[in-house]
Amino acid sequence: xxxxxxxxxxxxxxxxxxxxxxRHVCDLVAGLDRERYDVAVAGAAEGYLAERLAELGVPxxxxxxxxxxxxxxYRRCLEILAATRAQLLHTHGGTAGFTGRLAARRxxxxxxxxxxxxxxxxxxxxxxxxxxTTDRLxxxxxxxxxxxxxxDLRLAERHGLVRPGRAAVVRNGIDAEPFFAIERRAGAGxxxxxxxxxxxxxxxxxxxxxxxxxxxxxxxxxxxxxxxxHRDLIAAAAIVVREEPACRFVIVGExxxxxxxxxxxxxxxxxHHVTLAGRTHDAVAALxxxxxxxxxxxxxxxxxxxxxxxxxxxxxxxSDVDGIPEAxxxxxxxxxxxxxxxxxxATALLELLRDRGAAARLGEAGRRRVREQFxxxxxxxxxxxxxxxxxxxxxxxx
Numbered sequence: 001x002x003x004x005x006x007x008x009x010x011x012x013x014x015x016x017x018x019x020x021x022x023r024h025v026c027d028l029v030a031g032l033d034r035e036r037y038d039v040a041v042a043g044a045a046e047g048y049l050a051e052r053l054a055e056l057g058v059p060x061x062x063x064x065x066x067x068x069x070x071x072x073x074y075r076r077c078l079e080i081l082a083a084t085r086a087q088l089l090h091t092h093g094g095t096a097g098f099t100g101r102l103a104a105r106r107x108x109x110x111x112x113x114x115x116x117x118x119x120x121x122x123x124x125x126x127x128x129x130x131x132x133t134t135d136r137l138x139x140x141x142x143x144x145x146x147x148x149x150x151x152d153l154r155l156a157e158r159h160g161l162v163r164p165g166r167a168a169v170v171r172n173g174i175d176a177e178p179f180f181a182i183e184r185r186a187g188a189g190x191x192x193x194x195x196x197x198x199x200x201x202x203x204x205x206x207x208x209x210x211x212x213x214x215x216x217x218x219x220x221x222x223x224x225x226x227x228x229x230h231r232d233l234i235a236a237a238a239i240v241v242r243e244e245p246a247c248r249f250v251i252v253g254e255x256x257x258x259x260x261x262x263x264x265x266x267x268x269x270x271x272h273h274v275t276l277a278g279r280t281h282d283a284v285a286a287l288x289x290x291x292x293x294x295x296x297x298x299x300x301x302x303x304x305x306x307x308x309x310x311x312x313x314x315x316x317x318x319s320d321v322d323g324i325p326e327a328x329x330x331x332x333x334x335x336x337x338x339x340x341x342x343x344x345x346a347t348a349l350l351e352l353l354r355d356r357g358a359a360a361r362l363g364e365a366g367r368r369r370v371r372e373q374f375x376x377x378x379x380x381x382x383x384x385x386x387x388x389x390x391x392x393x394x395x396x397x398x
Contacts, residue, residue, distance in 0.1 A: 016044025031380035117301025149323030173379030179311035215246025219290035224255030229296035235342035310366030
């Protein structure tokens with residue numbers, strides 16, 4: 001490549017939904033220096049990823065990456081590498097990391113891989129053993145590995161998933177301006193909620209249909225998966241509404257646990273207090289409808305939805321796991337509760353519901369922390385520096 005020729009960069013991801021990984025990839029693609037990087041993406045042909053890349057005008061090369069070794073996906077990956085003439089491959093997700101790095105090795109291509117949380121270490125049995133062994137084998141053959149939190153890097157080092165000098169922490173960043181604007185609409189010191197009708201729009205139904213009433217709204221956003229701790233949140237909600245009957249909970253997201261969660265809500269007698277609002281593509285509207293944000297996850301990387309809630313000025317209560325304490329800082333700009341402990345979670349929620357002054361101060365501190373530490377520009381700049389290190393050129397345009 002010459003000094004003026006852009007680097008041909010291919011990003012590959014095994015998930016096309018509106019989750020954290022695809023959003024991270026799209027935000028990164030949007031922020032990269034297009035004079036320095038000629039960018040393409042390989043991933044699912046339909047869904048959020050495809051729609052957002054079309055908006056950005058970024059080429060998408062369809063590939064189906066099943067959660068298992070797949071010779072067809074491997075051949076397709078080789079075809080994409082040849083078609084794009086990629087000089088650097090950046091993989092996201094376990095299956096993309098396996099298939100992409102295997103193909104890149106045959107193509108003699110430089111590689112970067114991002115861990116968006118080492119989720120498989122929370123599995124049991126052969127799946128964990130297979131993924132862990134695979135990542136150990138690929139570690140010395142990957143030019144650079146990115147971890148989105150210091151906690152992930154320490155965990156990866158402990159399990160032999162990275163090599164000294166080849167790993168970097170690049171904490172997630174977000175385009176925070178739309179979330180900062182929530183406060184400007186509501187006014188200084190406001191909650192960000194507009195009125196009953198806008199709240200209903202944010203949660204996918206009208207106010208009466210959700211049964212929200214006029215009490216404080218505690219909300220969360222995340223796929224309905226056991227990782228997100230929704231069962232613990234429902235148990236905590238039962239405690240909270242005994243003390244604060246006007247309080248309402250909204251869970252925004254969709255997933256395979258929906259039916260089980262509906263049954264738990266009904267069994268706890270919380271049908272008028274807890275709403276499963278379904279999927280949304282408008283996190284700004286959803287967060288504008290909340291008074292308090294809760295993230296009861298069992299494990300995480302460094303969650304984007306938490307950063308967005310902080311940017312929106314919401315007081316937050318979250319599990320004390322993985323990258324969450326890094327997001328909140330020291331001292332934390334939110335309340336931390338142990339994972340899998342509904343009573344402690346409920347206590348933290350009740351403290352902020354009853355002390356509005358403390359809640360408002362935490363909300364403002366969270367907004368400042370995002371503005372100072374978790375910008376998209378910083379994340380893109382540091383990622384480009386990793387690319388430069390992987391390629392052995394310049395400073396990545398950072």
